[in-house]
Amino acid sequence: MSHSSQHIAFIGGGNMASAIIGGLIRQGMKPTQITVVEPFADTAAKLLKDFGITALPSAGPALARADLVVWAVKPQIFSEAAAPVMAHTSKALHLSVAAGIRTDSICRWVGTDRVVRCMPNTPALVGQGMTALFPCASVTAADQQLVEQVIGTTGQYLWVAEESQLDAVTALSGSGPAYVFYFLEAMTEAGVGMGLSAAQAYQLAVATFSGASSLAAASTESPEVLRQRVTSKGGTTYAALTAMEAAGIKPAFIKAMQAAQVRAGELGDEFGKA
């Protein structure tokens, strides 16, 4: 984000907003180029401490400066949060990170069709995010470029052609970091049960995840081939994977992700009506 005149507003200054703001500041955007509406005082104090940004407790005319408005509120309160904002931001491009909430609802609430919906994830906090983006029909190439500049500061991105694919993305990479943390918990717990200290087990588990991910990213081989390379005939990995197959881990995992996808659709149905 080198453009010195660009201004970005965030509605909601919580986890996801902070992850994106962190990326922007790391890439040289000035705190004065960022406006945040954040009613919760503790969260506003954190924005001041971490980024030197003084958040507004509620929407106001300062939002009119924004070229881009990033919606980083919970799906449940999106429509309520939008009402006081839209008077100031009809000329801006809008980017929503809210899970499930569909663009037809967002366009209605923000009073413009210049809307991009996306699904980021929390590794954005350390510049290793993965975001999928979906543009409404009236979004221009220049609008898409602006969004890419902003989201590019947080990691990788891709565009999807169908809005419904965002619910699948939500189930995969949006919620996905929680699945990894869940596995880290399980692997650490198992390691402790086998006689390692918690610190040792956790270090081993984290390094194994990041090492295997880096190997997969750097390799042209499929994960199946990479897995087979670890699995010596009659060895330890074979014993572990056989136990996982017997326990139905893969179908259970697929079912879990389907539950997340269904929930994303429900969020859109439940909270997109207003």
Ligand SMILES: NC(=O)C1=CN([C@@H]2O[C@H](COP(=O)(O)OP(=O)(O)OC[C@H]3O[C@@H](n4cnc5c(N)ncnc54)[C@H](O)[C@@H]3O)[C@@H](O)[C@H]2O)C=CC1
């Ligand atoms: N946390 C995650 O891993 C991901 C979250 N998302 C989406 O990001 C959105 C935000 O989630 P988080 O950042 O995790 O939640 P969060 O609770 O950390 O942030 C939401 C913020 O909105 C503020 N807020 C409440 N009412 C408001 C209003 N009327 N106007 C402005 N701000 C208001 C809250 O005080 C809070 O700080 C959600 O829609 C979620 O679906 C998307 C991808 C990943």
Ligand SMILES: O=C(O)[C@@H]1CCC=N1
């Ligand atoms: O759990 C949620 O609803 C949000 C969306 C993806 C990650 N967190």
